[in-house]
Amino acid sequence: MRAAIRVAGFISMMLSSSLALAEYKLDLEPGVTTFSQGAYEIHTMVMWICVAIGVVVFGAMTYAIIKHRKSKGHEAASFHDNTTLEIVWTIVPFIILGFMAVPATKVLLNMEDTSNSDMSVKITGYQWKWHYDYLGEDVSFFSNITTPDSLSLATSANVKQDETTLLDVDNRMVIPVNKKVRLLFTSNDVIHAWWVNDFGVKKDTIPGYINESWIKTDKPGVYRGQCAELCGTNHGFMPIVVEVKSEEDYLDWLAGKKAAAAEAAASAEKTWTKDELMAQGEKVYATNCGACHQASGQGIPNVFPGLVGSPIIMGDVAKHIDVIVNGVSGTAMQAFGGQLNDADIAAVVTYERNAWGNDTGDVIQPSDIKAAR
Amino acid sequence: MSAVIEEHHEEHHDHKPTGIGRWLFSTNHKDIGTMYLCFSFLMLFIGGAMALVIRAELFQPGLQFVEPEFFNQMTTLHGLIMVFGVIMPAFVGLANWMVPMMIGAPDMALPRMNNWSFWLLPGAFGILIASLVMSIMGMGSAPNFGWTFYAPLSTKYGPASTDFFIFSVHMMGISSIMGAINIIATIMNLRAPGMTYMKMPIFVWTWFITAYLLIAVMPVLAGAVTMMLTDRNFGTSFFDAAGGGDPVMFQHIFWFFGHPEVYIMILPAFGVISQIIPTFARKKIFGYSSMVYATSSIAFLSFIVWAHHMFTTGMPVTAELFFMYATMLIAVPTGVKVFNWVSTMWKGSMTFETPMLFAVAFIIMFTIGGFTGLMLAIAPADFQYHDTYFVVAHFHYVLVNGALYSIFAAVYFWLPKWTGNMYDEKLGKLHFWVSTISVNLLFFPMHFVGLAGMPRRIPDYNMQFAEFNQWATVGAFIFGFSQLILLYNIVKTVRGRRTVKATDQVWEGADGLEWTLPSPAPFHSFTTPPTVK
Ligand code: HEM
Ligand SMILES: [Cu+2]
Ligand SMILES: [Cu+2]
Numbered sequence: 001m002r003a004a005i006r007v008a009g010f011i012s013m014m015l016s017s018s019l020a021l022a023e024y025k026l027d028l029e030p031g032v033t034t035f036s037q038g039a040y041e042i043h044t045m046v047m048w049i050c051v052a053i054g055v056v057v058f059g060a061m062t063y064a065i066i067k068h069r070k071s072k073g074h075e076a077a078s079f080h081d082n083t084t085l086e087i088v089w090t091i092v093p094f095i096i097l098g099f100m101a102v103p104a105t106k107v108l109l110n111m112e113d114t115s116n117s118d119m120s121v122k123i124t125g126y127q128w129k130w131h132y133d134y135l136g137e138d139v140s141f142f143s144n145i146t147t148p149d150s151l152s153l154a155t156s157a158n159v160k161q162d163e164t165t166l167l168d169v170d171n172r173m174v175i176p177v178n179k180k181v182r183l184l185f186t187s188n189d190v191i192h193a194w195w196v197n198d199f200g201v202k203k204d205t206i207p208g209y210i211n212e213s214w215i216k217t218d219k220p221g222v223y224r225g226q227c228a229e230l231c232g233t234n235h236g237f238m239p240i241v242v243e244v245k246s247e248e249d250y251l252d253w254l255a256g257k258k259a260a261a262a263e264a265a266a267s268a269e270k271t272w273t274k275d276e277l278m279a280q281g282e283k284v285y286a287t288n289c290g291a292c293h294q295a296s297g298q299g300i301p302n303v304f305p306g307l308v309g310s311p312i313i314m315g316d317v318a319k320h321i322d323v324i325v326n327g328v329s330g331t332a333m334q335a336f337g338g339q340l341n342d343a344d345i346a347a348v349v350t351y352e353r354n355a356w357g358n359d360t361g362d363v364i365q366p367s368d369i370k371a372a373r
Numbered sequence: 374m375s376a377v378i379e380e381h382h383e384e385h386h387d388h389k390p391t392g393i394g395r396w397l398f399s400t401n402h403k404d405i406g407t408m409y410l411c412f413s414f415l416m417l418f419i420g421g422a423m424a425l426v427i428r429a430e431l432f433q434p435g436l437q438f439v440e441p442e443f444f445n446q447m448t449t450l451h452g453l454i455m456v457f458g459v460i461m462p463a464f465v466g467l468a469n470w471m472v473p474m475m476i477g478a479p480d481m482a483l484p485r486m487n488n489w490s491f492w493l494l495p496g497a498f499g500i501l502i503a504s505l506v507m508s509i510m511g512m513g514s515a516p517n518f519g520w521t522f523y524a525p526l527s528t529k530y531g532p533a534s535t536d537f538f539i540f541s542v543h544m545m546g547i548s549s550i551m552g553a554i555n556i557i558a559t560i561m562n563l564r565a566p567g568m569t570y571m572k573m574p575i576f577v578w579t580w581f582i583t584a585y586l587l588i589a590v591m592p593v594l595a596g597a598v599t600m601m602l603t604d605r606n607f608g609t610s611f612f613d614a615a616g617g618g619d620p621v622m623f624q625h626i627f628w629f630f631g632h633p634e635v636y637i638m639i640l641p642a643f644g645v646i647s648q649i650i651p652t653f654a655r656k657k658i659f660g661y662s663s664m665v666y667a668t669s670s671i672a673f674l675s676f677i678v679w680a681h682h683m684f685t686t687g688m689p690v691t692a693e694l695f696f697m698y699a700t701m702l703i704a705v706p707t708g709v710k711v712f713n714w715v716s717t718m719w720k721g722s723m724t725f726e727t728p729m730l731f732a733v734a735f736i737i738m739f740t741i742g743g744f745t746g747l748m749l750a751i752a753p754a755d756f757q758y759h760d761t762y763f764v765v766a767h768f769h770y771v772l773v774n775g776a777l778y779s780i781f782a783a784v785y786f787w788l789p790k791w792t793g794n795m796y797d798e799k800l801g802k803l804h805f806w807v808s809t810i811s812v813n814l815l816f817f818p819m820h821f822v823g824l825a826g827m828p829r830r831i832p833d834y835n836m837q838f839a840e841f842n843q844w845a846t847v848g849a850f851i852f853g854f855s856q857l858i859l860l861y862n863i864v865k866t867v868r869g870r871r872t873v874k875a876t877d878q879v880w881e882g883a884d885g886l887e888w889t890l891p892s893p894a895p896f897h898s899f900t901t902p903p904t905v906k
Contacts, residue, residue, distance in 0.1 A: 025825035025837070028757055035753065043754040050744035058737060061715050065733070070655070070722040077720035080657040089712045090705060097701045100751060105694060107753040112690040150833060156436035161836050165434065185687075190526040191620060193685055193760060197826045202756045204686045206621060207525065208614020211687035228685075228760040228828045230519045232526060233442045236831030300440070301511075 029197065032217040032244075036200030038107035046100055053096075111200070114212045117182035121173065125185075125192030125205035125227070127334065128234035128291070132173045135184075139257045142339060143169045145237050148290045152300060167224040170287060172241045176250035177220050185211040189334070190232060196225035196240055204229055220244045233332070234291065268342045268366040274350065277363060281351025284344045292332060297356040304332070308356045317362060321349055321372045337373065342366035389896055397492075400484035401896060402469045403791075405491050409466030410784075412494060414860070416458035419502070421853050423451040428849040434836045443508070444832035445517040450505055452520025456638070457545045458498050460772065463780045464641040465490075465552045468580045471787065472556060474887035474894060475574045477565025477903045482558035490551040497544035504534035519830060521631070524612035524623040528604045535605065539598045546591045553587035556580055565886065567905035571665070574885055575658065578665050579644030582672045586633045586640070589676075594630040597623065621686050628679035636675045639771060640668060642739075642779035643710055646732050648885075649786050650714050653729035654721025655882035660713040667706035667713075674703050684755045693752050700750035707743050711736060726880075727801030731782035734809050735775060742770030745820070760830075763823025769816045781808075781859065788866055789875035793893035796866040800858055807855040815848030 030040040068074045122133040126142070133140035146168045149155040159165060175181045185194055187205040195202040203211045225240040245253065272280075286295065292304040299306035307313055312320050324345055327335035336345065343366045353360040389395060389404075399405055426447050430438050439447070469487070473480055481487050501516075508515040514532035516522070527535055560581050564573070573581075600611040600623075610616025612623045643664075651658045658664065680688060680696040688696075714736050723729070745767040749755050758764060781804075789795050818841035823829075827838045834842065866872055875892040886903055887894070 026821045028824045036757075039753045039757050042751055043748065043757065046748050046751055046754065050747065054740065054744065057711060057715060057740065061718060061733075061736070064715070064718045064721070065723065068654075068719065068721050068723055070724045074720075074722050076654065076656040076722040078656070079659075079720075080717075081660050081663075082716075085716075086660055086663050086709070090709060093705045093708050097704065100747075101698060101701060104697065104751045104753055108690065108693060108697070111753060111756070112693075150436075151441065153436045153438075153440050156833070159435065161434050163835070163837065166833060166835050190530055191523055195760075195828070197757060200753075200756060202685050202759060206614075206686065208620065209687065225826075226828050226831075230445070230523070230526065230830045232530060233445065233517075235445070236441060236828075236833050 031198040031200050032219040032221070032223070033199050033201075033215055035107060035111045036198060038103075038110065039200045042100070042103050042107055045103070049096060049100070111213070114182050114214045116180060117214055118179040119176075120182040120184060121175070122184040122186070123173075123194055123205065125187040125189070125194070125231065125238075126339075127189050127232050127332070128227075128238040130169075130173075130194070130238065130240060131188075131339075132171075134254070137254060137258075139254060139261065141171045141257070143171045143173065143241070144287050145239055146170055148286065148295070151234055151237055151291050152294070155294075164224070166237065167226070167239045167241070169239055169241045172222075172243045174243045174245055174250055174253045175215065176247045177244050178216065178218050179247070180214055180216040183213045183215065185209075185213070191229050192227050192231045192238070193229035194225070194240060195228040196223050196242055198223045198225075199242075202228055215242075217244055220246060237291075264341055264343065268370075271365055271367075272343070272346070274354075274363045277347045277350040278354060280344065281347035281349075282355070284340065284348040285351055285355075288336065288340065289348065297352075297358075307352055308358065310358075313352050313358055314360060317349070317353075317364065317368075318372060320353070321345070321364070321369060324349065325369070325373060342369040342373075345369045398488065400480075400488055402473050402481045402484070402487065402898070403894065403896065405481075405487050406466045406469030406471075407791075408491050409462045409469060409494075412491075413459050413463035413466060413780075416454050416462070416498065417856065420451050420454035420459055421856065423447045423454070425849060425853050427451065428846040430832055431834070431842050432846040433843070434834055434839055436833055439832070441832045442514060442517065445519075445830070446505065446508060446515040448830055449516045449519055449522075450501065453501065453516070454498070455772070456520060456634070457542075458494075460638045460776050460780070461549065462494060464580075464583075464638070465549075467576075467641065467645070467780070467783050467787075468552075468556055470791065471887060472559055472577055472580060473563065474890060474898045475577050475885060476560065476563060476568055477886045477899045477905070478559060478563035479897050479900050481555050482562055483555045486551050487555055490548045490555065493544045493548040497541045497548065500537050500541040500544075504537045507534070521627060522601075523627070524601065524604070524620050525614075528601050528612050531601075531605065536602065539602050542598045543595060546595045549587050550591045553584035553591075556584040557588075560584075565899070565902040565905050571662065572905060574644075575647035575661070575664055576641070576644035579640040579647075579668055582668050583637050583640045586637050586672055586675070590630040590633045590637075593626060594634075597626045597630065600626075621683075624683050624686060625680065628682045629676075631682065632679040633672075633675045635768075635771070636671060638776050639739075640672070642735070642776045643668065645779040645783045645786075646714060646735055649728050649732040649782055650717050650736075652786075652880050652882045652884070653726065653732075654718050654723050656717060656721040658713070659716035659719075660709075663709055664713055667709040670706045671703060674699065674706070678703060681750055681752075681755070684752045685759050697750060697752040701747065704743065704747050704750075711740055711743075724881075726785075727796070727798060727805055728782045728786035730802065730805045731778050731785065734805070735778045735782065738770055738774035738778065738813075742767055742775055745770065758823065760828055761823040762819040762827045762829055765829050766816050766819035766823055769819070774812055774816065784859075784863070786880075788863065789879045790887060790890075790892050790894055792867050792869065793875055793891075794866050794869045794872040795875050796862050797872070800862045800865075804855060804858040804862065807858065808852060811848045811851035811855060813848070815845050815852050818842075818844045 028040050028043050030037050120135040122135055124131040130143045147159045149158045150166055185203045185205040187207045192205045193202055194205060199215050201213045203213050221244055223242045227235055227238040293299050293307050297307040312323060325337035327333050346364045346366045346369050349364045353362045430444055505515040513534060515534050516538045518527040560577060603609040604611055610618040612618050612620050614620060647658055678696060678700040681700040684693055749758055749767060785796060785801055822838045822841045827834055877891050878888045879892060
């Protein structure tokens, strides 16, 4: 008895100390859509049914272990079958499974019904970022992790650890509340999976396929998720952030995005100064290239080449532009031609040719990129 | 010439060939069984060391020990080695040793093929491990696409070493198929007079069925890797959407192999447990024939559930429903097995030597893995579980706390028969308790982080997952090092100093032909067949 009290005391102490920390979760959350809630309910039901079966089976076993021991002088009985019992424990599980299957089917059919949507967003997986395209709105953008330092052993320690570490992006996906948003999924390279637990949506993005799902929620807020299918080196570093806003705020955001796109298009026409190009280039480099080539331009030995004094950068401009626009096939150096506009490519080329002591003095204009494409 | 004479000699006496030749050219089922088991044990330590690298990196948020790229190589090789290099060879080793003895045969039916099946394995794993050594030396990357090697990550985007990997998988496949043919031929042809199919020990039955599964699905795996090979090197595009191929087809082919494969790794375990429980309960197995039928139905069902690994690939909803219902059905025969084991224990006269401890722990922990399997089968809920640590917890409960535990149980159970010496019971119990506590500390918290949303195969995570990952890492190190107790105990038993001699029957409740042979079992099991009434 005294021992039991001590054990209980210890457990409650453990529990209270962990409640004090209390940032972690033990179970699924119900989430904010009908099918995340459906999934949660059925998860909870099946789990408790399993616990109940476990209590019965392990209970019987424990009883036998305690009572039917040789050391207690128990003699072995000689029965070795019982047809009635065997039929019962074949039929009863069938019935229990039926009880699970009915609600499971309902939830699943609801999830797969993408009809009557109010708007569509196409989501494309890239190694290692997401691209969002608001169909019919002419708004599209990439979404990158905000802490490229997380990606390598050398710099990981610089990253501040908080609730959103590894779960934050530069450009969030924004959707309006109470609208049925149809999601279309595909991939540019390998298979990824777009997953936000609070929506109960996890779908693979597969090259050559378009998968569908949908979200509709009445709770504005910021929801986070991660890529859920191994997609190469930086699979752990392609977070998803979705912000659900009121209809009005959503339209404001959309207008803002359109204005920014128009501005970017205009900037591709004008002639830039070297300083402007360098400033813009540094930004473009940090979000798109630093993950592999590192902020210092040193790269990672044997994996990603350093760019300081690289013959391609110090040499012919056309070759340099070609590597960035078309990538190097068969390597992790992807084609950025479809991802960055002329101004951004011009800026990053200029930046690489003049940063870290690569003092070529070259200035590349958006028009040069246009001509080279 | 002299080898021929020596072989002829063996027919009459119990002379073993000596030196390295005894092992290199062995056609003896016991020696080959021993080699399989030793190989598997070695691989357990290599694959285990990789697991400790993974767990060390996951001890805290942030990267501390390895780059993400190397982390992926670790998870890939860990998975491949544990599945193909530890669990499968260990069961083949047990089959080699025990099947001829249990059915009253002198040896396996095809002894030379037996030799070749084994010796392919060191080659296969040598190649695989060589790719890691090269990676560490800075020459390219080892396979880094997970043990499931989904295309196009493993084809168009795979490292150069992928072709090594393909060759290695081919060798493992040939080895398994030959091993399976041998087991079927042995069971069909070499049973002692009077031993009808329905009198075979359950271990023999489960291996008989497993062998058919192997023959059915290993060629499918070989097909998958061959298509990868031609996609990578000869311009085909089976799995490349840009060339008119289909990356999802890869997953269908892989899992058509992969799901039966998981049963290949658990049916022999069911067999082992069905031998051990009756022995230590001193009572016949409950529901022998329903055990056989349950095993057969599990084997059949295992062919029609594969796409439960692919719910998130966007299959038509009717397909999702079919695979959900079919998968749920597997719970029924699995349940029958568990109920039968518990009924065998019921009103027995039980003692708890080490094999029995491991067997009882197997039943409990395997059942937990079965429960989570049932949860995963529910498609709408699987959208939340898939590719998270919840799945990692599930398959480690069935594979480590299940299959590996049954192998431990089998080793303790049969070691006295193999060596003629009793193992050290105190050490055995110590090994059991340390392992069982630490293995649960290792895998149980993974359910929690999985449900809370931690994806699998990531080298770094948000700090909300930190607490349970720390528990898991502590558990992993204790579990890993506690296997040294097993190693020590085995070495001590084999050397036989300061050990007790085993009787022929070894265990008071033991029943079956293998226990009628002397301990240690003679080099050739039954030269004249016994008769079974
Ligand atoms: C009651 C029986 C079982 C059921 C219903 C079941 C169901 C499932 C399901 C639905 C998945 C896919 C989860 C996901 O990826 O989202 C899964 C994964 C897995 N199961 Fe089971 N399972 C059962 C027993 C077993 C057994 C006996 C083994 C092996 C001994 C096993 C090994 C695995 C493995 C290795 C995976 C993960 C494969 C991977 O993605 O790497 N399962 N199981
Ligand atoms: Cu990914
Ligand atoms: Cu499966």
